Amino acid sequence: MEQENFETLVDRAVQKRYAAAAAEKEPALCCPVTYDGKYLDVLPQELIDRDYGCGNPAEYVGEGETVLDLGSGGGKICYILSQVVGPKGQVFGVDRNDEMLALARRYQTQIAEAIGWNNTYFLKGNIQDLGLDLEALDSFLNDHPVHSYPDWQRVDQWIEQQREASPMIESDSIDVVVSNCVLNLVNPKHREQLFSEISRVLRPGGRAIISDIVSDHPVPLHLQKDPHLWSGCISGAFMEGHFLEAFKRAGLHHVEILKRQDEAWAIVEGIEFRSLTVRAEKSTSASAYEGEENRQDITDKPRDTSLTVLPDGDCCGPDSNCC
Numbered sequence: 001m002e003q004e005n006f007e008t009l010v011d012r013a014v015q016k017r018y019a020a021a022a023a024e025k026e027p028a029l030c031c032p033v034t035y036d037g038k039y040l041d042v043l044p045q046e047l048i049d050r051d052y053g054c055g056n057p058a059e060y061v062g063e064g065e066t067v068l069d070l071g072s073g074g075g076k077i078c079y080i081l082s083q084v085v086g087p088k089g090q091v092f093g094v095d096r097n098d099e100m101l102a103l104a105r106r107y108q109t110q111i112a113e114a115i116g117w118n119n120t121y122f123l124k125g126n127i128q129d130l131g132l133d134l135e136a137l138d139s140f141l142n143d144h145p146v147h148s149y150p151d152w153q154r155v156d157q158w159i160e161q162q163r164e165a166s167p168m169i170e171s172d173s174i175d176v177v178v179s180n181c182v183l184n185l186v187n188p189k190h191r192e193q194l195f196s197e198i199s200r201v202l203r204p205g206g207r208a209i210i211s212d213i214v215s216d217h218p219v220p221l222h223l224q225k226d227p228h229l230w231s232g233c234i235s236g237a238f239m240e241g242h243f244l245e246a247f248k249r250a251g252l253h254h255v256e257i258l259k260r261q262d263e264a265w266a267i268v269e270g271i272e273f274r275s276l277t278v279r280a281e282k283s284t285s286a287s288a289y290e291g292e293e294n295r296q297d298i299t300d301k302p303r304d305t306s307l308t309v310l311p312d313g314d315c316c317g318p319d320s321n322c323c
């Protein structure tokens with residue numbers, strides 16, 4: 001019971017906080033990161049302002065790739081990626097927050113015209129359940145309201161059939177899964193499924209590039225239960241080692257730290273929270289993947305320990321509550 005209350009609490013806190021943060025910039029949630037200015041020229045200021053990321057996974061993506069952004073928010077990284085991958089690539093952003101999706105979609109035509117192509121798609125879904133398109137579910141429920149147990153069974157069957165026959169994101173379809181400061185917000189009971197979904201949707205040989213917040217010690221329960229700290233990307237942070245292990249447990253390999261913030265950006269009760277960008281690969285074949293399971297190594301020496309903060313960054317100091 002205690003656990004159920006906690007889960008509802010954090011999910012609601014995340015939903016509410018990011019709905020508000022879509023409407024109005026929330027400085028406490030932003031951690032300005034340096035992006036290549038040439039990709040920002042086509043973005044309206046409103047999207048630049050609604051940047052709630054903690055790294056720049058777009059740096060590690062190439063031309064022509066198909067990319068999936070988990071927790072795409074206002075869409076800034078997707079629109080940067082749209083230019084990076086070019087007209088032959090595709091970018092899918094998934095978020096479950098209606099306000100964030102509306103914000104990301106608002107400028108789609110305008111940005112596509114400025115870039116010269118439209119290769120971005122914003123989808124409504126839970127990142128731990130990439131098979132289910134929540135807009136399709138909304139529409140099904142509209143046509144088939146639930147008033148009884150048989151009604152519910154019909155919905156349940158429809159959901160299973162959707163996941164099987166027309167999943168929102170197909171298995172083995174994505175070259176690069178990226179995410180920027182989102183995994184820490186996911187309810188702990190869904191985290192194993194989250195990593196397994198990342199692995200499912202990646203094509204063999206594809207890779208995950210994830211920027212997120214990690215802690216150097218376990219976060220005690222009383223901090224996890226604080227909805228403000230949780231939705232502020234602090235108390236849901238993975239412990240650094242557990243974060244790396246989670247990729248391995250999902251069958252991904254060559255787990256490598258690409259960037260690790262030297263200085264903690266937040267310290268709460270002596271626990272340090274910092275940004276990490278991690279790369280992990282999906283094996284090129286199922287057999288290689290099984291054989292390698294016990295040999296998967298983690299490279300924990302970062303290639304680059306800098307997380308460059310914009311000079312005018314006013315909200316990412318050590319005392320701030322940003323991510």
Ligand SMILES: C[S@@+](CC[C@H](N)C(=O)[O-])C[C@H]1O[C@@H](n2cnc3c(N)ncnc32)[C@H](O)[C@@H]1O
Pocket residue numbers: 014018050051052053054070071072073074076077094095096097100125126127128179180181182185186187233323
């Ligand atoms: C900290 S913001 C990051 C947004 C974006 N990646 C950026 O860099 O600005 C977190 C986003 O993840 C979304 N989110 C959180 N948990 C989610 C989940 N389980 N499924 C889908 N979206 C989720 C929120 O709605 C919000 O838009």
